[in-house]
Amino acid sequence: MYYYLYIVAGLALAISVISSRDKTLKALKIAARRFVTILPAFLIMLILVSVVLFLVSDEVIANYLGSNNKFFAVLFASFFGSITLMPGFIAFPLSGILLKKGVLYMVLSAFTTTLMMVGVLTYPVEKEYFGVKVTIIRNVISFFIALAVAVMTGIFFGEIF
Amino acid sequence: MKRNSIIRIVIIASYVIFLAVSWTSGFNPGKEISHNFADFSVEMLKILPGAFILIGLFEVWVKRETVERHLGERAGIRGYIWAVLLAGTTVGGLYVAFPVAYSLHSKGAKLSVIFTYIGASAICRIPMTIFEASFMGIKFTAVRLLVSLPLVIVASILLGAYLTKRNYKIMAGK
Structure with missing residues (x-):
């Protein structure tokens, strides 16, 4: 999945070197400096991720998303989606399994959309770039967008009415 | 030193100590957390260098x-x-x-x-x-x-x- 990133980066780097060695060196210096500057924030994020994923295991998520009360299931789903972080290649197969177990589409929609859009765990990184206030506003807005998506999913799949 | 970096150092230090103690005493949750940490670090290190190289080239060109x-x-x-x-x-x-x-x-x-x-x-x-x-x-x-x-x-x-x-x-x- 990431190969094309390195194909693009490699090609861009090759073209850059051919065009100007000086500028390429400057670009790599900028890249290294920015990477190192943000690394501590990433480290904090990784620490949070490793602890939260231990506390909120797949079984815990499956348990709460399968709740009989639709309203609570959506709320739990958006809560867990917000406070965890998973790559798509883990989240969607998990959702696929839960779907087969009878979990509603709108619950899974709330889960995957908050997972993608709301980043409580990415907060240390986001605030370094955009500040605390903007980070909080963006995440709150994203949370409500995800709820809207879940409700619309529920309507389209006939799970609400 | 800024307050922010002190908090960071404290978090990182206590995390490292926690993992070290977990491994020496065979505390399973600690081991599991360190596996999580390793998995996600690898995942990110696969992406971030490529992304930052492109950012650098973008800034220059x-x-x-x-x-x-x-x-x-x-x-x-x-x-x-x-x-x-x-x-x-x-x-x-x-x-x-x-x-x-x-x-x-x-x-x-x-x-x-x-x-x-x-x-x-x-x-x-x-x-x-x-x-x-x-x-x-x-x-x-x-x-x-x-x-x-x-x-x-x-x-x-x-x-x-x-x-x-x-x-x-x-x-x-x-």
């Missing part, structure tokens, strides 16, 4: 005027289209979108466009979307995209307008 023309104040609707297309090809997730958005903004992309980019790179990265559709069905993915994308753009425009009015400045030097 792309002219400010070009960014301003396509993503800046006078770009109009085109800016949002570019933001969504760029988001579609982004890999990783939010944590990659933040430095990219920061870089775009420092070259003249307007706030509403970079917030659209961040939101869109959460929800419509192409490889992820294909993957999602194969597990959840096309209808599920279509509803999600058609509902979330317009909301992301509208919310970004409102947030951008609000912050511009408040004279918001993104931190320099990251």
Whole structure:
């Protein structure tokens, strides 16, 4: 999945070197400096991720998303989606399994959309770039967008009415 | 030393001590947490170097005027289209979108466009979307995209307008 990133980066780097060695060196210096500057924030994020994923295991998520009360299931789903972080290649197969177990589409929609859009765990990184206030506003807005998506999913799949 | 970095050092130090004690005493939750940490670090280290190399090249080669023309104040609707297309090809997730958005903004992309980019790179990265559709069905993915994308753009425009009015400045030097 990431190969094309390195194909693009490699090609861009090759073209850059051919065009100007000086500028390429400057670009790599900028890249290294920015990477190192943000690394501590990433480290904090990784620490949070490793602890939260231990506390909120797949079984815990499956348990709460399968709740009989639709309203609570959506709320739990958006809560867990917000406070965890998973790559798509883990989240969607998990959702696929839960779907087969009878979990509603709108619950899974709330889960995957908050997972993608709301980043409580990415907060240390986001605030370094955009500040605390903007980070909080963006995440709150994203949370409500995800709820809207879940409700619309529920309507389209006939799970609400 | 700033308070922020002291807190960080304390967190990192206690985490390292916790893992070290867990491994020497055979405390399983600690071991599991260290596996989580390793898995995610590897995952991110696969993506971040490539992303930052592209950011570096972008900073050096792309002219400010070009960014301003396509993503800046006078770009109009085109800016949002570019933001969504760029988001579609982004890999990783939010944590990659933040430095990219920061870089775009420092070259003249307007706030509403970079917030659209961040939101869109959460929800419509192409490889992820294909993957999602194969597990959840096309209808599920279509509803999600058609509902979330317009909301992301509208919310970004409102947030951008609000912050511009408040004279918001993104931190320099990251």
